[in-house]
Amino acid sequence: MKDQSILLDHGSGGKLSNELINSILMPAFDNAILEAQEDGAIIPINQGRLAFSTDTFVVDPIFFPGGNIGDLAVHGTVNDVAMCGGVPQYLSVGLIIEEGFEISQLKIIVASMAKAAAAAGVRIVTGDTKVVPKGACDKIFINTSGFGFIPDEINLSASLAKPGDRIILSGNMADHGVTILTQRESLEFDAPIQSDSAALNTMTAAMLKAAPGIHVLRDPTRGGVGTTLCEIAKKSNIGMKIREKDLPVDQSVMGVCDLLGLDPLYVANEGKLLAIVPPEQAEAALEACKQDVHGKKARFIGEVVADHPGQVVMQTAIGGARMVDMLTGEQLPRIC
Amino acid sequence: MKDQSILLDHGSGGKLSNELINSILMPAFDNAILEAQEDGAIIPINQGRLAFSTDTFVVDPIFFPGGNIGDLAVHGTVNDVAMCGGVPQYLSVGLIIEEGFEISQLKIIVASMAKAAAAAGVRIVTGDTKVVPKGACDKIFINTSGFGFIPDEINLSASLAKPGDRIILSGNMADHGVTILTQRESLEFDAPIQSDSAALNTMTAAMLKAAPGIHVLRDPTRGGVGTTLCEIAKKSNIGMKIREKDLPVDQSVMGVCDLLGLDPLYVANEGKLLAIVPPEQAEAALEACKQDVHGKKARFIGEVVADHPGQVVMQTAIGGARMVDMLTGEQLPRIC
Amino acid sequence: MCLAIPSKIVDIQGVVGTIDLEGVTRTINMALLENARVGDYVLVHAGFAISVIDEAEAAQSLDLIRELAEASLAEG
Amino acid sequence: MCLAIPSKIVDIQGVVGTIDLEGVTRTINMALLENARVGDYVLVHAGFAISVIDEAEAAQSLDLIRELAEASLAEG
Amino acid sequence: MSYQNLDSFRDPEVAKTLSGLIAESCQSPMRIMEVCGTHTVSIFRNGIRDMLPEDITLVSGPGCPVCVTDQKEIDDFIQLARKKNVILATFGDLMRVPGTQSSLQKQRAQGRKVKVVYSAFDALTLAAQNPKKKIVFCGVGFETTAPTVGACILEADRQGLKNFFIYSAHKTVPPALDALMSMDTVIDGFMMPGHVSVIIGADAYLPLVEKFSIPCAIAGFEPNDILASILTLVQQKEAGESKLENTYSRAVSPIGNKKAREVMEQVFDRVDASWRGLGVIPGSGLSIREEYERFDASKAFELPPARSAAPKGCICGAILTGKKIPPQCPKYKIECTPTDPLGPCMVSSEGTCAAYYRYHGAITKVY
Amino acid sequence: MSYQNLDSFRDPEVAKTLSGLIAESCQSPMRIMEVCGTHTVSIFRNGIRDMLPEDITLVSGPGCPVCVTDQKEIDDFIQLARKKNVILATFGDLMRVPGTQSSLQKQRAQGRKVKVVYSAFDALTLAAQNPKKKIVFCGVGFETTAPTVGACILEADRQGLKNFFIYSAHKTVPPALDALMSMDTVIDGFMMPGHVSVIIGADAYLPLVEKFSIPCAIAGFEPNDILASILTLVQQKEAGESKLENTYSRAVSPIGNKKAREVMEQVFDRVDASWRGLGVIPGSGLSIREEYERFDASKAFELPPARSAAPKGCICGAILTGKKIPPQCPKYKIECTPTDPLGPCMVSSEGTCAAYYRYHGAITKVY
Ligand code: SF4
Ligand code: SF4
Ligand SMILES: [Mg+2]
Ligand SMILES: [Mg+2]
Ligand SMILES: [Mg+2]
Ligand SMILES: [Mg+2]
Ligand SMILES: [Mg+2]
Ligand SMILES: [Mg+2]
């Protein structure tokens, strides 16, 4: 790494994040399970495998249309376990709370976590609470870790995409990231949009049942759909073709993106998944996805190809073509 | 809870922490595994049980004599899994880093984590990194979660202490907490003391091998030996008698405690354990503990009794008796 | 060089206008634009309305482009 | 009412003294104490040395207590 | 004009027709400069290069305000961020631009108060809300943006704010195009910046067209706007004509936005300005008039001349004048990437090098 | 005097002997007041109550500076923490004391700058390091502490510091004991505060001994110091004597620390002061002399009289005068716990109620 100090971009889920992870964390923690860099660890056990994942939630504001940091924290880890093919069962919760934080707010957050956990069918079985002095953290941060067993017949990995596979996106892009942005003080939008924060384990279970041969499941969180697809293309060493016209975005969300100069392809989602499915099971997978309450707008957005390995190419809406690269750093509102 | 906002004391590991956990978190996450309130969750699986634990580390300063936030974070969770009787195998790491944090420092911390994990025989298999804006956290916070399988014959719980059991403390009290305190700017001590931060899973494995009937293992971290014993006494509904003269404290550490008016009984440890062992296996457990590199100063400090259930009584060094209560809130340097 | 997005004005109070962009509303500054009215589409750049979209001109451009297209389709 | 801990003075530079308490050193303020010397044990309260411990008096107290103890042991 | 109507300007059938007509019309190689960075990005994002005949080369011009901002100005922004009690307000675009030693992003990481705003007016609000802080706004942009900043200065004056400052690095487009044409550049047609034109009006380009006899088209930013403008440029060239066509007449009138220009003239003086890659261009800069100089950050703060040095080996100058394209830069994709940009053309989201990096793979025509 | 030697003052064999002698000597019920809170804590922590005959009742006196600090003074500290630009420096002891509405701990949680220091001198250092902040130190304590604060005022004066302030709530012990004896209290002997005595000297108690004919013993803080002093008190009483015995002669001389007293007299005036539970006691307070009034926080800041109200139902007054013990308070352990203290006697680590709560179970004599 060239930089001497941590920049916000190192946490953006984009390239600098990858650089940080690859140049500092991976070499240090050096092991094959971690290096797989799935959404969680897939751990062989005596009988079977476990999916194990962790995520820390530092969202600001902590309450936003469509959820709060509490249910988001449950959804996030439930989803990462589910993306590994695990059936999420147990979560841990690590709270960091700023001195002076309102207990009433904490109660709301914790109630949301409980509700989200119940809805997702997971139990929060261990936890830890730290309080730091006023000013040493911003209100509240939440870590969740969780695991679940992976059914024997399931084998998911970002490195398993194959030419011919079809790519499913389970719904509109960018709802979460744009919602959060519109809540920031200085932007002052009034928008009928809300975060898509949701647990997707029911959806993944249904999809895996209908299409047990699915190659890859990923939730396109930080970095968005664009970055997630690039990651898969690189890990599987395959090319991807996607179609701009099939990438669903809510019109209001698109309005905000236009005004601020953001590309929804790189904006975070918290209740969407990408599935890469062998062609013979693709329709079944899509159908199962669409049956789910969070997957009604699911559709095929493209295919895996043998050409241009490691690269994602988009057919633009007007019929041109362009590369889709990973996000570099956090997208900022811009005028140009 | 009576308070309207979070105080530092809610994170002290003492009564207010308990109140927070019991009045807000437990009712919300409502489940039997969590309610056991062990150091981690003990999870029945198809064959056998898993120990699962999480902890977040927010220590300030992040580098201190005897370690740094990185190895401390590994030791902490390894120890909690070990205290459940689990053989710690896999860890997750969740980093929260402040924008502007020096990469060079991050490298040192991460290298310490890797070294600590290797020494403890655990693998860091999944992780997450968040960067928050300058001022939104204090340098770096680390969450670790981890799990391990519990051998079939082992059954540990803070609720299993029985009258007649003997109480082992594995070494000097208060090294970690006092070391951290002496590093704070305003106190300006020059002291030949260092944190006891260490992984205890080798010690627990040896002790459980020598004395598989051990009833309770606990690492007296925040809240110290006093609070941990009170917790066990309450959960097991037994009394405890401990002897002040058998409670080992390093003389330099005692010097700092005297000067600042702290009671070492309530100061945090990060590489010590308390074991509550049926009398017939007590000597074997102590011997195994003493064989370990971190247990050389281990000794019996008291016994479990049927009297005064829920209360810990101390025979003072001069031959008096007094109650040992839980820590209320963080101990502050005082003049009175 | 300059992102500017067409948005509908739904309210004007002095120099403070409110635009609606597919349901998203935000206040903008109207100080640089004379004669804009509620219902107009304006171009918004950096929080300021800078131009009213001329719907007739828009239609005319579209017609022109469509004619070209049709001519070409007829040819092809 | 007032915690004060006996500590050994290992250095004096003007009003700044250094105490050693079982290997722990810290600077303290000597402004309230006249005639203290390196090697003396002083009571330290809130960062200030407030009194030199009189070793002869200490020994005398101890002797007295010991005498009592021995007398009692002899009795018992 | 709703998003439904906008769709016509994005209609793939129309696009196909237009690109077919372009291919049909184009008989000889032609270099078209899209002056505006927003055009550059739109061209790449929509994959328009892919729809043009090989004879047409699109070169990007000096129309990314971040890219043409002089190194010294960037360094001054950084100096301002370091001042005590200052909150530096900036468009997001500037955050990552490397100055000689640092960037605003790195200053923020070191604890300076740097705040991204969406509008200069947000900076004004910040000033009103923080009377004890000095709010300095980094004024970059062309004629589209300068009036918005001017309006804020007038409003600050009206409110009597004493803690609101602008560092004006604003620039104007026509003098730059004139300078460009006077250099040894090979440009066969100009795609004119739509939103600058909204303010200055179509007629503002007539002297240029006349002086250099070059085909010009004012273009909007939807893909079919761009294709239509390319078509007219090609048609002009093949017909041997040099006209100004306004294919963005729904937003651009012959006389532009008089009110905005008045605000601009009221607040700013036209001065000589240094453009990265182009050097000093007479009358191409906007500095705050004496009457409003109490709002002028370059006067209110001491800014000792920094040793500003453009990044070594960066050929941004040649890129910005359309002489070279990024793949011709020896640093491109090697030492210079969006993650570690060497020059501003790589950092600005509408910078030519960044656009090439992001959207222009080895792969085209794959569908 | 090393820790090795100190061990003799902690020797269990010696302790056993002393407690045996006490039991032997004690022929009738006796109420001994340990004036000092540090004694109270040492008695509990060492389990000394457990080693005394039932005839001896130890009652705790007004010697916890936090406990006797008037509600108005606590409320003033809180008002000071709320002042703009102020960093309030305090001994840790005060952090949790409930004022009428809030506490310093709660103020800090709301973002006020409240800093725990180990020495008033640390507050002085803070002032020197933060010239733009006002550092206010909460001056509580008796004769032991007041000179340390006085020395800081003299040093601040020497350094010419303009941002260092003291709110003096300091109090002196002899007038309080005089007042106590003049009340309807039943005390058969006083264990005198060792570290106050270090400063004021043993002779300072002679007038009291004479006036009230009461057995007195100056005691150190090691367990055997305390047992030895109890023994002498019992022996005096049984012999019908009223003397002042100095069992802490290694630290306390007849004349005390003259230098410290000089500093105290130089900086403070003796004034009437209001003690919680005891009311106003003439000449028992220390206020900053006119000569140093620029350091006096009570003058430098506006502190409108708060509606200070002592906590309802708290019998701290009776506790502090030894009339009642905590288990006789209806709030004790029910509405009043260290987690949610009602009165200061429950919050101070050396408060009588807190000591009872922490160390005094139903269980004694269990070993
Ligand atoms: S690729 Fe980088 S170095 Fe080369 S011209 Fe572009 S910005 Fe400059
Ligand atoms: S127990 Fe509480 S309420 Fe009762 S006297 Fe003590 S501090 Fe006051
Ligand atoms: Mg994921
Ligand atoms: Mg995860
Ligand atoms: Mg995730
Ligand atoms: Mg924990
Ligand atoms: Mg905050
Ligand atoms: Mg744990």
Ligand SMILES: [Mg+2]
């Ligand atoms: Mg722990």
Ligand SMILES: [Mg+2]
């Ligand atoms: Mg993650």
Ligand SMILES: [Mg+2]
């Ligand atoms: Mg910080």
Ligand SMILES: [Mg+2]
């Ligand atoms: Mg533990």
